[in-house]
Amino acid sequence: xxxxxxxxxxxxxxxxxxxxxxxxxxxxxxxxxxxxxxxxxxxxxxxxxxxxxxxxxxxxxxxxxxxxxxxxxxxxxxxxxxxxxxxxxxxxxxxxxxxxxxxxxxxxxxxxxxxxxxxxxxxxxxxxxxxxxxxxxxxxxxxxxxxxxxxxxxxxxxxxxxxxxxxxxxxxxxxxxxxxxxxxxxxxxxxxxxxxxxxxxxxxxxxxxxxxxxxxxxxxxxxxxxxxxxxxxxxxxxxxxxxxxxxxxxxxxxxxxxxxxxxxxxxxxxxxxxxxxxxxxxxxxxxxxxxxxxxxxxxxxxxxxxxxxxxxxxxxxxxxxxxxxxxxxxxxxxxxxxxxxxxxxxxxxxxxxxxxxxxxxxxxxxxxxxxxxxxxxxxxxxxxxxxxxxxxxxxxxxxxxxxxxxxxxxxxxxxxxxxxxxxxxxxxx
Ligand SMILES: C[S@@+](CC[C@H](N)C(=O)[O-])C[C@H]1O[C@@H](n2cnc3c(N)ncnc32)[C@H](O)[C@@H]1O
Numbered sequence: 001x002x003x004x005x006x007x008x009x010x011x012x013x014x015x016x017x018x019x020x021x022x023x024x025x026x027x028x029x030x031x032x033x034x035x036x037x038x039x040x041x042x043x044x045x046x047x048x049x050x051x052x053x054x055x056x057x058x059x060x061x062x063x064x065x066x067x068x069x070x071x072x073x074x075x076x077x078x079x080x081x082x083x084x085x086x087x088x089x090x091x092x093x094x095x096x097x098x099x100x101x102x103x104x105x106x107x108x109x110x111x112x113x114x115x116x117x118x119x120x121x122x123x124x125x126x127x128x129x130x131x132x133x134x135x136x137x138x139x140x141x142x143x144x145x146x147x148x149x150x151x152x153x154x155x156x157x158x159x160x161x162x163x164x165x166x167x168x169x170x171x172x173x174x175x176x177x178x179x180x181x182x183x184x185x186x187x188x189x190x191x192x193x194x195x196x197x198x199x200x201x202x203x204x205x206x207x208x209x210x211x212x213x214x215x216x217x218x219x220x221x222x223x224x225x226x227x228x229x230x231x232x233x234x235x236x237x238x239x240x241x242x243x244x245x246x247x248x249x250x251x252x253x254x255x256x257x258x259x260x261x262x263x264x265x266x267x268x269x270x271x272x273x274x275x276x277x278x279x280x281x282x283x284x285x286x287x288x289x290x291x292x293x294x295x296x297x298x299x300x301x302x303x304x305x306x307x308x309x310x311x312x313x314x315x316x317x318x319x320x321x322x323x324x325x326x327x328x329x330x331x332x333x334x335x336x337x338x339x340x341x342x343x344x345x346x347x348x349x350x351x352x353x354x355x356x357x358x359x360x361x362x363x364x365x366x367x368x369x370x371x372x373x374x375x376x377x378x379x380x381x382x383x384x385x386x387x388x389x390x391x392x393x394x395x396x397x398x399x400x401x402x403x404x405x406x407x408x409x410x411x412x413x414x415x416x417x418x419x420x421x422x423x424x425x426x427x428x429x
Contacts, residue, residue, distance in 0.1 A: 055243050061416045065368040072370060092191070097147050098170075099186035102179055105129060106144075106153070107163060107170035116160035119144050176240050184233025185381065189226065193384045200383060207384035215387045221289060231293065235267050238329075242271035244417035245360060251423070252325075255356070257281040259323035261314055261347065262331040264290060265297040266307050269327070274303065283308040283321055314343050318350045326351065329360040333382070336389040337401065344405035353428040357407055363420040364394045371418055398422050 056064060076084075101107065104126045110117060117125070119141040127134045148155040152170075156162045163171070169178045184190065196210035208216050220227045245268075246252060252272060258280055260269040266284035273282045284294060288311040298304030310319050314331075326347060332340040347357060362375055375392060382390050393401075399410045399422070407424035414420055 055247060055416060058416065065370060068370050069368050072373075092194075094150050095186045096191075097143055097150060098152055098182055099188075100143055101147050101152055101167070102170045102182045102186075104135070104140075106161075107167045107179075108172055110153075110161070110163050110167075111171045111173070116156035116162040118158070118160050122161065178236050178240065180229070180232035181236040181240075184229050187229065189229070190384070194380075197380075197384055204388065206386060206388045206390075208386075209388055216385060217287075217387070227293075231265055231297075235265060238264070238267045239271065241415075241417040241419055242268055244415045245419055245421065246272055246275050248415035248417075249358070249413050249421050249423075251356075252276065253279070255280055255325035257283065257321070257323045258325045258327060259283045259285060259321055260327045260329065261285050261318065261343075262328065263294075265294045266304070266309070267297070268329055269307060270298065270301055270304055273307065278303075281308075281322075282306070283310060283323060285310045285312060285314070285318070287311065287313065314346055315339060316346075318346050320350050324352075324355050326355065326357045327360060328357065331361075332359060332398065332401065333361050333392055334386050334390040339389075340401050341404050344401060344407065348406045348426055351426045351428070353426065355426060357402070357424050357426075359398055359402070359422040359424070360419055361398075362392055362418060363398065363412070363422070364392050366395060366412070366414060366420055367418065374418060395420070395422070399424075 106122060106126070109122065109125050109129070113125075120137065122144065123135060123137050123140050126140070144153060144161050145155070147153045148161065151164055151166050153161045153167060154164045168174055169176065170182060171177060172179050193207040193211050196207040199210045200207050203210065206215065208214075208219070212219050216230075220230060252258075253276060258269060258272060260266065260282070263269050263284040263286055266282075269282045269284050273280055284291070284298075284307050286294065291309050291311040294309055298307055298309075310321075312319060328343070328347075331343065335343060344357075351357065362378060364375060365372065367375070379392050382392070395412055402408075402410050402422070402424045406427050408427050410422055410424040412420050412422050
């Protein structure tokens with residue numbers, strides 16, 4: 001509209017024109033807006049879309065680690081030092097509360113009834129289910145109350161307790177349940193073994209050996225009840241970490257036949273083969289009694305029976321197979337340098353040119369401060385449980401062991417599970 005010979009601008013247009021000079025506004029084209037929206041969606045998608053299950057994307061994982069680290073550092077300086085000393089001194093009681101809540105199946109009960117329960121209601125259900133001696137009501141109420149301060153439970157209205165995002169992982173039916181991991185590592189056995197560490201300090205023997213006068217493996221052979229707790233606990237941890245390890249080592253897809261050496265019950269191999277649906281053959285190798293248990297375990301799994309099982313001893317001899325990829329997951333860390341080199345030399349004896357060996361374990365000094373803190377806790381757990389000479393190694397130490405045994409071109413793939421994958425090839429022509 002023309003008024004007095006001048007174009008009339010409405011109020012909105014006038015404001016906009018003040019903020020964005022006319023020459024800039026006139027340069028913005030529709031395709032600029034669409035391109036920006038497109039780029040924004042791609043970036044957002046890349047950051048937020050998680051590959052398998054609940055795995056965060058790499059950028060989000062890195063961002064989370066940084067934020068987590070900053071909060072931890074900030075918390076360190078904000079919390080008075082005497083409070084930190086006092087809470088660390090009794091930290092094992094937090095672990096005890098976690099254990100007791102899990103052992104009494106409180107998370108399973110809350111998950112099943114789908115509503116918050118009072119401590120009286122929980123006591124009744126716990127007693128009914130256990131069929132054992134009734135538990136003390138006042139003690140249960142105090143433990144539940146404490147657990148609500150540790151984020152294990154939350155106190156809903158009218159003094160009733162409910163699950164938290166943390167305790168969802170204590171429910172047996174959760175796809176990534178850590179129930180058996182807690183029963184193993186926070187259990188009574190574990191406490192006894194950890195207590196023995198003050199003697200280990202003088203003897204240089206594991207907490208396990210100090211307690212039982214023998215190392216973990218011979219004890220597992222003689223104690224089927226502890227064997228089951230141990231296998232289930234390790235199975236939880238393996239299932240939890242498998243998606244990240246599989247997603248962060250895309251070359252798995254080019255394996256035709258994978259041998260998992262010391263693969264335990266075969267749960268990790270089963271996850272890999274399930275992910276690559278029928279495309280890869282699998283062989284699980286372990287000690288004879290473990291292979292007997294693995295048979296039963298894999299029978300209950302879809303396609304589990306398709307995994308070949310071979311019993312033997314990797315410190316003596318490995319079988320000749322048609323495998324082109326060989327996994328050693330959580331193996332070398334349990335052996336001294338001499339024995340680890342012996343296992344790798346035995347492996348070298350059965351691999352062919354172009355085959356791959358994948359050492360999958362927790363490697364020191366590769367992650368953020370928070371990751372390294374968890375690794376230190378794991379190192380202490382190993383001092384308590386694993387053979388006396390077991391230890392976590394650095395990347396250089398693992399490369400050195402591989403090279404000594406004839407494997408070269410080592411390179412490391414980090415994963416979003418705290419684990420690293422070291423890939424190497426035999427020097428065979
Ligand atoms: C820490 S577990 C790791 C299991 C599996 N790789 C995983 O990551 O879940 C160590 C495995 O090595 C096996 N193992 C120990 N000594 C062995 C030997 N001499 N020969 C074959 N397997 C052995 C154990 O039975 C056990 O299953």
